Amino acid sequence: MNQTLPPSSVIEALLAELGPLAVLAGDDVPVRNHNDYSGLQASPPLAVVRPANTAGVAAAMRICHEHGVAVVPQGGLTGLCGGARAPAGQVALSLERMVGIEEIDSAAATMTVLAGTPLETIQLAATAAGFFCPLDLGARGSCAIGGNLSTNAGGNRVIRYGMAREMVLGIEVVLPNGIVVTSLNKMIKNNAGFDLKHLFIGSEGTLGIITRVVLRMFPKPASAMVAICAAKDYGNVLTLLNSARQNLGPLLSAFEVMWPDYWQFATTQAPGVSNPLKGDNTAYGAYVLVEALGTDPVHDAQRFESWLGGLLESGVVPNAALAQSLADGRAFWSIRDASGELHPLWPSHLAFDIGLPVACMDDYARRCREVLQARIPSVQALFYGHIGDGNLHIIVYQPGAAEQPKALVDGIVYGLVREYGGTVSAEHGIGTLKRQWLGHARSPEEIELMRVIKKALDPQALLNPGKVI
């Protein structure tokens, strides 16, 4: 490390090693590499390096390491917490040229891909091979699989298929010092020493740069059943959840709860969304989208319908709508996805991605709403989320405010998270935006252990410094 070298020195070394196509500096850095989706202020990096292969990533890391220059890995730049934003003076290392499916192994049901490959490309390749890639999120067209793993992405089907972490069998990673660790395991069972991949998955590019991935593929579902169920109160939501677990078993693929505030917003204000429930349905305590994916179109649908009929008869579900077509199913999902339509209506609204033990979610929502209303005049707050996974989303907006009261709302939302033993990030990660709140979800001993690991792998703090911890 030589801190006294001028910035031009590292750029020259990178150019000499990787060539002009791979190294853009100064005004040549594309605007897209100035930021991610976090809403933080844009920040042009010293340079952006775009290696064509793992050897190029390793060379770039080695050079930056030798020059004492910090590196920020970049994928599809769709992260929401600032993890891929490079502060001034740091080098952005983009995986955008490392795109492609390297191998599909039908017997092992695995796919080996380069880390810059967009998620949607992977989904389509799995489908073309007769399999299914269950990882799915709104940014599928632009997010890269390396970033999905770095943030351990979640999405709508975690209740059935798990987080991104659960879909990975092997990775290749470049360490801060430029060493390449190739661990492209294709076996579900491999207990030969520590399982290194989990160290890099979910650590937001602070311990190494993921360059290749072995993903599991799953059987393609042949049937999809979707229903919207109303419930009197949260107690009945939990009864419904247990019934769904027990009766739909491993077919249960989504259990999305919407509190009345969210339901009213989505069905009356969101463009293109209609209310599928008949009769007056403004008085329920919660609304649930239940989805099951099966392998037998005829029998699965019959069973789903008869299960739902039983719940209507017993009163656990006083009102429900069952999708009769793919179009119905899409329409039901559009209610749940209406949160994406909020930007024009509520510009700069605050959005949260917290986790809570399932049993106390409604209690949390009630108290959070009360405190927000007591402290912020005319505040709007919407609650919804993947309840079966312990994940609650919250949207907060103060109409007419010159600036949204972010610090105040952060304090209220994350203060209560600590009280209920929840987490400040269920799926989006920590990045820089939530770093000050990490102590609300993790103990001092947990954070100290993260620091010990960070220091062991990156003693000079040159890989994505200032992120997570």
Place this chain on the structure above:
Amino acid sequence: MNQTLPPSSVIEALLAELGPLAVLAGDDVPVRNHNDYSGLQASPPLAVVRPANTAGVAAAMRICHEHGVAVVPQGGLTGLCGGARAPAGQVALSLERMVGIEEIDSAAATMTVLAGTPLETIQLAATAAGFFCPLDLGARGSCAIGGNLSTNAGGNRVIRYGMAREMVLGIEVVLPNGIVVTSLNKMIKNNAGFDLKHLFIGSEGTLGIITRVVLRMFPKPASAMVAICAAKDYGNVLTLLNSARQNLGPLLSAFEVMWPDYWQFATTQAPGVSNPLKGDNTAYGAYVLVEALGTDPVHDAQRFESWLGGLLESGVVPNAALAQSLADGRAFWSIRDASGELHPLWPSHLAFDIGLPVACMDDYARRCREVLQARIPSVQALFYGHIGDGNLHIIVYQPGAAEQPKALVDGIVYGLVREYGGTVSAEHGIGTLKRQWLGHARSPEEIELMRVIKKALDPQALLNPGKVI
């Protein structure tokens, strides 16, 4: 650390802190604490410490750390690779008094247990609460959950539920320096910083001692279908596997392949095992036990039968037997479990637990058998395993040999593992027995990274030294 203190000094300090019930030294160390199930020579530890709670584990670790005395964690002592065996001069730290279910959370579908709790106690508690604990292995009555996690136990239902790792949401762990890291997360989604639990799961007690665990519980299956299918060759086994994945989907819970050598042994020599296949069935290339677990006894059985009927009709499966009762199902499983009956027939036989990419398993088995037969006169070799998970078990025996040719067979089996990109341990772990073969399954860079992590967490190498790496 004070290496010059006599051994009595650490024992006195442990006694003073933990009391005589928790510390047994010298001849008072029970014989059971001298060894695990690895078959290595018994070795009495300096002392065995049996704390009653996490604080006691932390105190014991702190004292041993201060005295520079190495500690070996012990659970149910059913491990097969020597990971829980304490060499002379080391202290065994047994979790045997830390037994019990602390909490069952039905809404979250989780259970919090002490690490010394036997697996079977956990299975029964899950069942009593209306849930299912899918982790299962032969040693269920005596193995402890802490040991199951330390070795990332597998078992028969990994194809559906994953390894032990996948069933864990949170852990509490005591670090080598006595610091307690409590991370008893109950949420499926929690992306607040590095996921620390995966560092300790599967690292065989070399990085920390697991003291408490939050386990996921699953819906109780309401139907079980079991069949034995013959296949002409391994190509047809792969066709059957893909058909099972596609048609049974997430209900598929076991796919156990037995090569003809194993099948002949089990159905003709193992006591109490009968052959359920009609007609001459000695000429097939493989035999498969397929199991599915569902939620609807009537429809699931019909579907399973009709799926199997289609395979018989198409010729993929030329011969099959479908269990008509629970007793039938148990009888079919007894063929697969007959390997446990080998000890009286083939004393001191050699047993292997390797992993291979699914596509090349038959090729591996054929070549391994050829080399064994060429180099070891009258050798017997049986091949069987959890093929859907990439896990192959091998049993090797030379009748009449004064001592089984372990070094020679190890070299043949693990040499071919390296060639095929497999692993030397699919589920049993490395311990001391397979340490010399770790380099056949992991690259120098992977092993070096393991060392970096070990050194960061245990710089004095006082926790389970000499195990894994």
